[in-house]
Amino acid sequence: MSPRPMVRPGGRSARVQESVHAAVRELVEEVGRDALTVPMVATRAGVTPSTIYRRWGDLQELLSDVAVERLRPETDPADLGSLRADLDAWAEQFLDEMASPSGRAYIRDALLGDPDGTNAGQCSAYAAEQIDAVLARAVQRGEPVPETELLIDRVVAPIMYRILFRPVPLDAAYARELVTNALYAQQFEAGARPTRAAAPRRSNGKPEN
Amino acid sequence: MSPRPMVRPGGRSARVQESVHAAVRELVEEVGRDALTVPMVATRAGVTPSTIYRRWGDLQELLSDVAVERLRPETDPADLGSLRADLDAWAEQFLDEMASPSGRAYIRDALLGDPDGTNAGQCSAYAAEQIDAVLARAVQRGEPVPETELLIDRVVAPIMYRILFRPVPLDAAYARELVTNALYAQQFEAGARPTRAAAPRRSNGKPEN
DNA sequence: CGTCCAGAAGCGACAAAATCGCATTAAGGT
DNA sequence: ACCTTAATGCGATTTTGTCGCTTCTGGACG
Numbered sequence: 255m256s257p258r259p260m261v262r263p264g265g266r267s268a269r270v271q272e273s274v275h276a277a278v279r280e281l282v283e284e285v286g287r288d289a290l291t292v293p294m295v296a297t298r299a300g301v302t303p304s305t306i307y308r309r310w311g312d313l314q315e316l317l318s319d320v321a322v323e324r325l326r327p328e329t330d331p332a333d334l335g336s337l338r339a340d341l342d343a344w345a346e347q348f349l350d351e352m353a354s355p356s357g358r359a360y361i362r363d364a365l366l367g368d369p370d371g372t373n374a375g376q377c378s379a380y381a382a383e384q385i386d387a388v389l390a391r392a393v394q395r396g397e398p399v400p401e402t403e404l405l406i407d408r409v410v411a412p413i414m415y416r417i418l419f420r421p422v423p424l425d426a427a428y429a430r431e432l433v434t435n436a437l438y439a440q441q442f443e444a445g446a447r448p449t450r451a452a453a454p455r456r457s458n459g460k461p462e463n
Numbered sequence: 464m465s466p467r468p469m470v471r472p473g474g475r476s477a478r479v480q481e482s483v484h485a486a487v488r489e490l491v492e493e494v495g496r497d498a499l500t501v502p503m504v505a506t507r508a509g510v511t512p513s514t515i516y517r518r519w520g521d522l523q524e525l526l527s528d529v530a531v532e533r534l535r536p537e538t539d540p541a542d543l544g545s546l547r548a549d550l551d552a553w554a555e556q557f558l559d560e561m562a563s564p565s566g567r568a569y570i571r572d573a574l575l576g577d578p579d580g581t582n583a584g585q586c587s588a589y590a591a592e593q594i595d596a597v598l599a600r601a602v603q604r605g606e607p608v609p610e611t612e613l614l615i616d617r618v619v620a621p622i623m624y625r626i627l628f629r630p631v632p633l634d635a636a637y638a639r640e641l642v643t644n645a646l647y648a649q650q651f652e653a654g655a656r657p658t659r660a661a662a663p664r665r666s667n668g669k670p671e672n
Numbered sequence: 673c674g675t676c677c678a679g680a681a682g683c684g685a686c687a688a689a690a691t692c693g694c695a696t697t698a699a700g701g702t
Numbered sequence: 703a704c705c706t707t708a709a710t711g712c713g714a715t716t717t718t719g720t721c722g723c724t725t726c727t728g729g730a731c732g
Contacts, residue, residue: 265699266708293689302711305691309709365574371630378628405639411624412616418589419623421580432616439648472730476680501719509680516719518680 274299276304278320287317287359303402314367321363322373331384337392337399338437341409344388345429349413350383353424358417400440408436483508483515487529496526496568523576530572532580542592546601546608550618553597554638557590559633562633567626590619597664609649617645 277299281290296303310316331344351357376460382402390398407434414438416422486508490499501522507513519525527627540553560566573582591611598608625631 265709266697267699270710291689303690304712305710306693360575365571365627374628375630378624406624407621408617411620414624414628415587415615415620418574419583419692421584435648439644450616474680475726476728479681500718512719513683513721514681521719 261362270299270301270305271309274301274316275320275323278316287363289315292316313390314363316367316425317363318365318367318373322376324360325357325364325377325380327380327384331388333391336395337388337397338433340388341405341433341437342430344384345409345413345433346426347463348384348410349424349426349429352413361414361417376392378406378410382406385410386387398440400436404440405436408439479508479510479514481527482533483510484529487525488545496572499526500594501525506581506595513517513657519526522647524578525576526572527574527576527582530569532584533569533575534566534586534589536589536593540597542600545604546597546606549600549641550614550642551639553593554618554642555635557593558633558635558638561622562626570626585598587615587619591615607649609645613649614645617648618642 274295277295278290281295281298290313292306293303295313295316296306299306306316310319331340334340335344352361361377364377368374380394385402385405389402389405391397409429412432413424413429416424483640487499488506490504494503499511499522501515502512504522504525505515507548508515515525519528540549540662543549561570570586573586577583594611597615598611601608618638621634625633634665660672
């Protein structure tokens with residue numbers, strides 16, 4: 255999942271990884287992310303710098319791994335009794351966490367040292383899992399639900415776009431607005447148009463042109 | 464616009480900047496972005512490394528500047544006679560350029576070495592300008608038009624989110640689908656709900672918690 | 673048109689980092 | 703208990719990044 259080869263999941267490798275991650279977390283607190291260096295992390299973690307260079311390549315990839323860990327949601331979305339309430343609450347919390355200075359920093363780090371997109375994909379998967387949990391509960395209640403993809407396009411994507419690309423401040427009202435629009439779309443557009451709002455179903459495994 | 468101080472827009476500074484940018488573009492072609500180093504760029508550009516370190520800080524910020532330049536749209540969106548056609552065409556081209564391997568690389572670079580978000584904001588401004596141009600023409604034709612913010616949230620944001628966070632391939636059909644949904648929303652939702660789909664109007668100047 | 677001045681680049685010494693080969697350790701399987 | 707091999711440790715070497723100082727030059731001002 256995290257570092258490059260990780261062919262040996264247990265024992266010393268695991269200890270080294272944990273110790274290095276812990277060192278990063280501590281040092282980010284103490285000296286700030288900009289002052290971090292690989293040798294510094296190595297010393298704190300009690301390993302030699304070459305170990306870090308070999309396993310992570312450079313500081314960015316290491317920071318990316320740590321960032322993804324911190325972006326993993328700790329708790330399931332709250333159950334407030336209705337799809338609308340659950341989504342509102344989840345979106346507000348999501349926006350809060352992501353738009354905070356540290357959240358922004360983690361997102362940037364996660365994207366930054368991630369040549370193959372694995373870590374970024376993991377972030378997106380976290381959000382999708384949370385949304386799925388909310389939707390699954392709504393289905394059990396018998397509520398009509400939109401597709402996960404619709405919510406990602408209409409709620410998650412705009413939030414992330416604004417965080418990454420725009421200097422605009424975000425507040426909870428914006429999150430609720432996005433949820434409102436998404437649910438409105440689901441309610442009215444379902445069947446109203448031939449094509450759905452969700453994702454293009456992949457056909458091949460190869461991205462790109 | 465691009466480098467840090469740029470207090471002196473003309474003369475030698477300008478020549479150095481252009482020469483360095485050109486060196487980056489050439490070397491990216493020749494040796495690939497991963498193999499780039501500051502000393503290498505300096506040699507090719509005919510300047511000393513310390514000049515680059517002083518003006519750009521590090522390779523990432525330099526690459527970010529170059530990336531933003533390349534992400535600037537060269538042409539105005541085509542006029543195909545209707546809002547729908549113009550938006551379809553623009554969105555398809557936008558997706559094409561951004562989702563291509565080099566487009567993805569530029570986006571990442573632009574975000575990467577951009578501590579204060581200036582370059583990212585510039586990218587977002589480019590897209591907004593293009594959309595505004597399309598909308599302005601539609602207004603002249605007498606067509607009803609959605610707000611720019613709606614199109615950014617509904618078309619630009621989902622595309623960028625998928626490019627940055629998801630391994631899914633994107634195609635022109637997806638771009639058209641997003642446009643369809645956005646126009647549908649504009650047509651039906653206008654006045655149907657108390658709150659509009661557009662941006663939260665800022666109240667204070669301070670982001671964040 | 674000449675002079676001055678501050679910002680910017682050049683240069684070189686130094687400090688810090690990243691890389692690499694080789695020796696050593698220890699998981700995980702047999 | 704042994705064997706294989708990934709993973710780490712260590713140190714020499716190369717490369718990159720920093721810093722103080724000097725030199726150059728664009729632009730303003732007289």
